[in-house]
Amino acid sequence: MKKINIGTSDLQVGPLNLGGNVFGWTLDETQSFDILNAFTAEGYNFIDTADTYSVWKPGNIGGESETIIGNWMKVSGNRSDIILATKVGWDFGDGKRKGLSAKYIAQAAEESLKRLQTDHIDLYYAHIDDETVPVEETLTAYDKLIKEGKVRYIAASNLSPSRLTESLNLSEKMGLPKYQALQPHYNLLERELFETEYAPIASAHHLTVFPYWSLAAGFLSGKYRSEEDLSKSIRGQDAAKYLNEKGLNVLKTLDIVAHKHNSVPATVALAWLLAQPLVGAPIVSATSKAQLATLFAAPKLKLDHEDLALLDASSK
Ligand SMILES: NC(=O)c1ccc[n+]([C@@H]2O[C@H](COP(=O)([O-])OP(=O)(O)OC[C@H]3O[C@@H](n4cnc5c(N)ncnc54)[C@H](OP(=O)(O)O)[C@@H]3O)[C@@H](O)[C@H]2O)c1
Numbered sequence: 001m002k003k004i005n006i007g008t009s010d011l012q013v014g015p016l017n018l019g020g021n022v023f024g025w026t027l028d029e030t031q032s033f034d035i036l037n038a039f040t041a042e043g044y045n046f047i048d049t050a051d052t053y054s055v056w057k058p059g060n061i062g063g064e065s066e067t068i069i070g071n072w073m074k075v076s077g078n079r080s081d082i083i084l085a086t087k088v089g090w091d092f093g094d095g096k097r098k099g100l101s102a103k104y105i106a107q108a109a110e111e112s113l114k115r116l117q118t119d120h121i122d123l124y125y126a127h128i129d130d131e132t133v134p135v136e137e138t139l140t141a142y143d144k145l146i147k148e149g150k151v152r153y154i155a156a157s158n159l160s161p162s163r164l165t166e167s168l169n170l171s172e173k174m175g176l177p178k179y180q181a182l183q184p185h186y187n188l189l190e191r192e193l194f195e196t197e198y199a200p201i202a203s204a205h206h207l208t209v210f211p212y213w214s215l216a217a218g219f220l221s222g223k224y225r226s227e228e229d230l231s232k233s234i235r236g237q238d239a240a241k242y243l244n245e246k247g248l249n250v251l252k253t254l255d256i257v258a259h260k261h262n263s264v265p266a267t268v269a270l271a272w273l274l275a276q277p278l279v280g281a282p283i284v285s286a287t288s289k290a291q292l293a294t295l296f297a298a299p300k301l302k303l304d305h306e307d308l309a310l311l312d313a314s315s316k
Contacts, residue, residue, distance in 0.1 A: 006123065006180050007179075016281050018285065018286075021053045022035075023069065024067070026233075033068075036072050038289050040081065047085065049086045055093060070118065082122075099130040099133065101138075101141075102133075102144075105138065106144070120151065122152045136174070136176075154179055158184075182210070184212070185213055186212075187211060188315040189219070190213070208278070215266055221265055222255065250314050267295075271302075275303050
C-alpha cells in the first residue's frame, strides 16, 4: 500500500483514516475490535479519535473511544504499527474540561495517554479553537509535550482561517511546533468553506488534509433517499439536512459513476475526495465489515476526467 507523509513530518499513513467516533457509540467494544482488526489486516495504519468521543451518547462520559482503542492496541500488541491521532479542546460538558489553555492541554494529554495505554500520541489535534487563549500559549503547551516525548506532531481542526494562519505564522516566527495537518469538514456536499477559505492556507503551509464526515454521516452511501429511510440508522437524523434537491442530485451522480465502475456511491464519494489535490486520506467510519469493504475499494478506484467533471458539476 502506498503511504504518504503527513505534512513535512516522518509520519507515514495509508490512504484511509479510520474514524473512531463510532467506538463506544454505535459499536460496542467487541464490534469495535472487529472493525479495527479488519482495518489493520488490510494494511491500513491510521486511526482518528478524540478525547471526548463519544460523550454525546446518553450514559457515556467521554473517553470511550480512546479507551476501546487503548484496550485493542494492548490486546493486539501493535502500538508501534499504528499512527494514532487524537484531539484536545472540545467541551466534555462537565463545566471543567475544555479549551486550549496550557494547563488544560497538559492535563488532557495525560488523560488521553492513560486511556490509550500508550506513552505517546502521534498526531495531536486542536479539536476546536479556544479564542480566550493566545495561540502562543497553546503552541508552547504542545512544544512542551513534544519535548517530553508525549506527542510527536500537532494538527488543527475547526480553527477559523485567521487563527489557523496566525498559528502557522507564529510557529515559524518563534520556532514553535507547526501544525502538520488540517482536519476540515469536507465532502461532496460541504465544499465551499474548505475550498475557498482553507485550501489556500493548507497549500501554502504544506498541511495534509484529512476531511471529516467524508460520507456526510452516511448520506453519501445513498441509503437515505426519503424521510422514511432516516430510520435506517441511529444516525439517520444527522443526514436529514441533505434530503434536498442538491443532496439528491449528488446521489444521482454518484449512482451514475458507481454504475459505470461497478462500484457503490460510498466508494465513489471517497474516491472523489482522494482525487482532490490536498487530501491525504478521508476520515471515515464503518459499522460493519461490509461497509468497510466499500471504504477499502476507494483508493483502488481511479475516477477519470468525465467522472470528476460530473461530480464537480452536481456538487458545486
Ligand atoms: N474534527 C471534527 O470536528 C470531527 C467531526 C466529526 C467527525 N470527525 C471524525 O471523522 C470521522 C468520520 O465521521 P463519521 O464517522 O461521523 O461520518 P462518516 O464517515 O461521514 O460516515 C460514516 C458512517 O456512515 C455509515 N456508512 C459507512 N459506510 C457505509 C456504507 N457503505 N453503506 C451505508 N452506510 C455506511 C456508517 O454509519 P451507520 O452504519 O451507523 O449508518 C458509518 O459509521 C469520525 O469518526 C471522527 O473520527 C471529526
